[in-house]
Amino acid sequence: MNMSENDFLLQVQHLRKYFYRERLFSSDRKPIRAVDDITFSIRRGETLGLVGESGCGKTTAGKSILRLIEPTSGQIFFKGKNIVDLNREELRRLRPYMQFIFQDPYESLNPRMRVGEIVGEGLEVHRVAQGREKVEKVSEILMKVGLHPRDAMRYPHEFSGGQRQRIGIARAISLNPELIIADEPVSALDVSIQAQILNLLMDLRDQLGFTYLFISHDLRIVKHISDRIAVMYLGKIVEMADGEDLFRRPLHPYTQILLQAIPRLKPSGRTQEGPAREELPFHSLEKGCLFQLRCPHSRERCRMEEPILLDQGEDHLVACHFVS
Amino acid sequence: MEQGQLKSFWRYFKRNRLAVGGMAIILVVFFIAGTASLIAPYDPGKTDVSKKLKSPSPEHFLGTDQLGRDVFSRMLYGSRISLSVGFVAVAISLVIGVFVGAVAGYYGRWAETILMRFVDIMLCFPSFFLILTVVALLGPSMMNVMVVIGITSWMGTSRFVRAEFLSLRERDFVHAARALGVKDRRIIFRHILPNALAPVFVAATLDVATAVLVEAGLSFLGFGVQPPAPSWGNILTEGRTYIFDAWWLTVFPGLAILITVLSFNLLGEGLRDALDPRLRGRR
Amino acid sequence: MVIMKTPLLDVRSLSTHFFTEDGVVKAVEDVSFEIFEGEILSLVGESGCGKSVTGLSLLRLIPTPPGKIASGEIFFDGRNLLKLEEKEMEKVRGNDISMIFQEPMTSLNPVFTIGDQIMEAIQLHQNPDKKEARKKAIEMLDRVKIPSPEARIDSYPHQLSGGMRQRAMIAMALSCQPKLLIADEPTTALDVTIQAQVLRLMREIQREMRMAVMLITHDLGVVAEIADRVAVMYAGRIVEYGPIETIFGEMRHPYTRGLLESIPQLEDKRKRLNAIPGQVPNPMDLPMGCKFHPRCYLMIEDCKKEEPPLFQVNDNHFSRCIRWKVCCY
Numbered sequence: 001m002n003m004s005e006n007d008f009l010l011q012v013q014h015l016r017k018y019f020y021r022e023r024l025f026s027s028d029r030k031p032i033r034a035v036d037d038i039t040f041s042i043r044r045g046e047t048l049g050l051v052g053e054s055g056c057g058k059t060t061a062g063k064s065i066l067r068l069i070e071p072t073s074g075q076i077f078f079k080g081k082n083i084v085d086l087n088r089e090e091l092r093r094l095r096p097y098m099q100f101i102f103q104d105p106y107e108s109l110n111p112r113m114r115v116g117e118i119v120g121e122g123l124e125v126h127r128v129a130q131g132r133e134k135v136e137k138v139s140e141i142l143m144k145v146g147l148h149p150r151d152a153m154r155y156p157h158e159f160s161g162g163q164r165q166r167i168g169i170a171r172a173i174s175l176n177p178e179l180i181i182a183d184e185p186v187s188a189l190d191v192s193i194q195a196q197i198l199n200l201l202m203d204l205r206d207q208l209g210f211t212y213l214f215i216s217h218d219l220r221i222v223k224h225i226s227d228r229i230a231v232m233y234l235g236k237i238v239e240m241a242d243g244e245d246l247f248r249r250p251l252h253p254y255t256q257i258l259l260q261a262i263p264r265l266k267p268s269g270r271t272q273e274g275p276a277r278e279e280l281p282f283h284s285l286e287k288g289c290l291f292q293l294r295c296p297h298s299r300e301r302c303r304m305e306e307p308i309l310l311d312q313g314e315d316h317l318v319a320c321h322f323v324s
Numbered sequence: 325m326e327q328g329q330l331k332s333f334w335r336y337f338k339r340n341r342l343a344v345g346g347m348a349i350i351l352v353v354f355f356i357a358g359t360a361s362l363i364a365p366y367d368p369g370k371t372d373v374s375k376k377l378k379s380p381s382p383e384h385f386l387g388t389d390q391l392g393r394d395v396f397s398r399m400l401y402g403s404r405i406s407l408s409v410g411f412v413a414v415a416i417s418l419v420i421g422v423f424v425g426a427v428a429g430y431y432g433r434w435a436e437t438i439l440m441r442f443v444d445i446m447l448c449f450p451s452f453f454l455i456l457t458v459v460a461l462l463g464p465s466m467m468n469v470m471v472v473i474g475i476t477s478w479m480g481t482s483r484f485v486r487a488e489f490l491s492l493r494e495r496d497f498v499h500a501a502r503a504l505g506v507k508d509r510r511i512i513f514r515h516i517l518p519n520a521l522a523p524v525f526v527a528a529t530l531d532v533a534t535a536v537l538v539e540a541g542l543s544f545l546g547f548g549v550q551p552p553a554p555s556w557g558n559i560l561t562e563g564r565t566y567i568f569d570a571w572w573l574t575v576f577p578g579l580a581i582l583i584t585v586l587s588f589n590l591l592g593e594g595l596r597d598a599l600d601p602r603l604r605g606r607r
Numbered sequence: 608m609v610i611m612k613t614p615l616l617d618v619r620s621l622s623t624h625f626f627t628e629d630g631v632v633k634a635v636e637d638v639s640f641e642i643f644e645g646e647i648l649s650l651v652g653e654s655g656c657g658k659s660v661t662g663l664s665l666l667r668l669i670p671t672p673p674g675k676i677a678s679g680e681i682f683f684d685g686r687n688l689l690k691l692e693e694k695e696m697e698k699v700r701g702n703d704i705s706m707i708f709q710e711p712m713t714s715l716n717p718v719f720t721i722g723d724q725i726m727e728a729i730q731l732h733q734n735p736d737k738k739e740a741r742k743k744a745i746e747m748l749d750r751v752k753i754p755s756p757e758a759r760i761d762s763y764p765h766q767l768s769g770g771m772r773q774r775a776m777i778a779m780a781l782s783c784q785p786k787l788l789i790a791d792e793p794t795t796a797l798d799v800t801i802q803a804q805v806l807r808l809m810r811e812i813q814r815e816m817r818m819a820v821m822l823i824t825h826d827l828g829v830v831a832e833i834a835d836r837v838a839v840m841y842a843g844r845i846v847e848y849g850p851i852e853t854i855f856g857e858m859r860h861p862y863t864r865g866l867l868e869s870i871p872q873l874e875d876k877r878k879r880l881n882a883i884p885g886q887v888p889n890p891m892d893l894p895m896g897c898k899f900h901p902r903c904y905l906m907i908e909d910c911k912k913e914e915p916p917l918f919q920v921n922d923n924h925f926s927r928c929i930r931w932k933v934c935c936y
Binding site for chain 1: 799881
């Protein structure tokens with residue numbers, strides 16, 4: 001890796017994750033391409049938003065990057081080190097530097113462990129702090145995320161969704177990571193609690209200098225928290241740009257449709273009739289652009305040839321033959 | 325299990341009258357087994373031919389057998405054997421079953437293939453005849469019976485544990501532990517096992533009932549606990565010869581086995597229903 | 608829009624309580640509202656605010672026990688639904704009021720084709736022969752803009768995408784031409800692009816059929832998109848009630864304001880949001896006085912004392928805040 005790329009904390013190159021359906025009496029080995037050749041980088045201190053609709057592969061991408069599920073192929077450079085090549089123990093030693101925040105605050109906390117054990121487990125496992133010192137450290141972390149030190153003695157089920165998400169965040173920041181992948185961290189929460197958690201994530205970023213990969217389906221939230229935004233569709237990144245730039249001039253037809261669909265929150269500005277095409281199952285596509293069936297501008301070339309992600313200037317990347 | 329869950333578990337459990345009754349009977353049987361030497365009116369081995377085959381009377385609650393031994397006292401001591409065999413055998417099968425299931429479920433791949441195919445092979449043998457064969461080879465004794473029942477009855481547990489591990493392995497809190505860099509062994513013991521055990525123990529309760537029954541069967545066939553040691557099974561066997569003259573020699577041990585096994589089954593079902601939120605509120 | 612004087616649905620002081628082993632949950636408390644023919648009223652609030660229970664109470668679908676409609680009156684088309692025999696209520700449910708839910712999969716039977724299910728609904732209420740019913744079902748599918756309805760009518764629910772299923776569900780709900788449609792989070796399980804389409808569809812059909820809709824949702828974006836009037840619920844009560852422009856532009860309750868400001872604006876970036884502090888209260892342990900006071904930035908001592916009534920801000924705008932004059936914009 002050369003010097004000029006040193007300010008990238010994370011570089012993902014040609015990451016793929018395919019799932020093979022197991023069928024006993026069939027030779028059908030056509031995989032589901034959950035993540036299909038995605039490439040992007042995140043600078044130190046930057047927040048990259050990864051946005052897309054359900055089933056687009058954004059969560060799989062996030063988990064593959066931390067090797068919580070094993071990628072099918074591709075390279076993942078974290079601080080210049082390709083973590084795909086690491087063995088279990090080497091990877092385990094690198095874990096403190098990169099953490100994950102999960103979507104479902106009910107699923108992501110072990111119901112049989114006290115909050116203190118959940119938050120302090122990383123400290124213990126990596127021998128950062130033990131005993132008395134660990135307890136103090138845990139109190140400190142709990143306060144950082146807006147919980148009370150005595151909450152350490154309680155069990156997860158005694159907390160509401162928003163507070164549980166705070167516990168999950170406390171666990172993620174307990175080892176002072178550099179990179180945090182947040183997978184829909186607020187989408188399971190009520191609106192008023194969403195705002196609290198978003199504020200917390202932004203405050204922590206400002207105070208502790210985290211780098212985020214922020215995964216969400218909610219464009220408002222992604223726009224609010226991210227510096228740059230990557231839009232995923234059916235396992236691929238179709239557009240990636242600075243957040244402001246992306247909202248000002250969305251170039252990919254899919255991004256345009258997504259942006260149009262955001263409810264305006266102003267009764268006077270109700271969304272007008274857009275290209276209302278019903279979504280279609282994606283297994284039917286043999287070749288060409290993945291978006292061709294929903295695209296209002298689809299032409300012959302789109303059916304024959306798959307577009308690649310190209311820079312249209314100012315770091316604005318689009319995968320479309322007919323950039324409008 | 326932590327307090328809140330325990331409370332709600334108990335609330336659902338106690339609604340099931342039969343299960344509570346089963347638990348009460350089991351506690352009584354336990355108490356009897358524990359205090360048999362104190363409450364038994366006679367020495368269970370003491371023979372007195374002058375009093376042979378007496379029918380139940382105030383002197384001998386449940387009568388006497390062909391050697392003049394007090395059936396009531398023998399039954400009390402017999403409960404010790406039935407319960408020990410039941411629990412030790414199930415403990416052995418749990419240890420093996422949980423280990424095999426955990427390794428297969430957590431590591432997957434070739435470990436899973438080998439272990440689970442081995443389970444399939446074990447399941448191909450009709451287990452009672454397998455037990456008979458092994459006991460016949462090793463010689464009948466209480467120890468052998470316990471071990472043999474244990475090592476021939478773990479397959480259900482291992483399948484069950486494997487399934488639990490397979491689903492728990494993909495839960496987010498396990499992913500979270502892995503993301504923290506927690507080692508495999510700790511993930512298994514701190515994160516997965518505690519969440520898999522409750523249903524395993526429920527299944528084990530039902531297994532105790534089976535083990536008690538198997539022991540009785542073995543003793544009945546003469547391959548189990550050897551006379552003169554009293555077990556419900558061999559009291560039954562010995563009484564078989566006198567079934568028309570001394571009904572009490574077969575009826576009481578038979579009833580004891582029936583009630584104990586039934587109680588374990590009722591308790592097990594009650595526990596299962598109370599632990600499974602989907603089954604709650606069906607009563 | 609012409610609003611008729613007498614409302615189609617008139618709910619007065621509805622209270623629905625659940626008697627659990629841990630105590631009484633007053634899920635809905637003293638809720639009153641009206642819906643007029645041809646309008647969309649939205650009940651909006653966060654989880655546990657009682658909006659869904661209100662919807663189920665209207666159809667008398669509250670599981671009893673533990674639930675019970677403790678008091679109130681529900682006038683629909685002049686009749687008090689709470690006084691009807693169960694038999695008559697069944698007729699109301701199929702003919703006059705329909706309901707659609709968040710997850711269409713739970714209300715569609717997986718072993719029958721969508722056509723079968725729509726035809727069944729049609730045959731139940733009108734009495735056409737099989738051929739006629741099928742024709743009508745295809746018409747309904749066409750009406751909810753399912754492409755090539757002649758082919759889709761023989762699909763099973765699992766063969767359809769989420770958006771298609773919700774459309775099929777709407778077709779089924781509309782097949783008996785109800786006067787009132789209760790839609791409980793109809794687009795929450797859908798992706799944004801599909802949500803926009805389904806909302807547009809609901810709006811169109813509602814206008815065509817001059818049907819009244821009660822839309823239950825947690826999403827103010829959805830409300831802004833299609834509602835005419837809004838009732839904001841918090842802790843089982845309606846805290847603000849008024850026309851949509853008023854609720855979004857001149858709200859008079861701090862909770863409404865807090866909800867709106869919790870949503871990131873597309874214009875500003877990386878700013879802290881004006882989040883409402885604290886948690887939604889435990890329904891079994893509600894605070895004294897105004898239920899919102901522990902989280903309220905306008906709270907004064909009087910707020911803790913007694914529960915405020917609904918103050919009339921103007922002829923069609925109400926707020927349950929004693930400080931509505933200084934709130935909120």
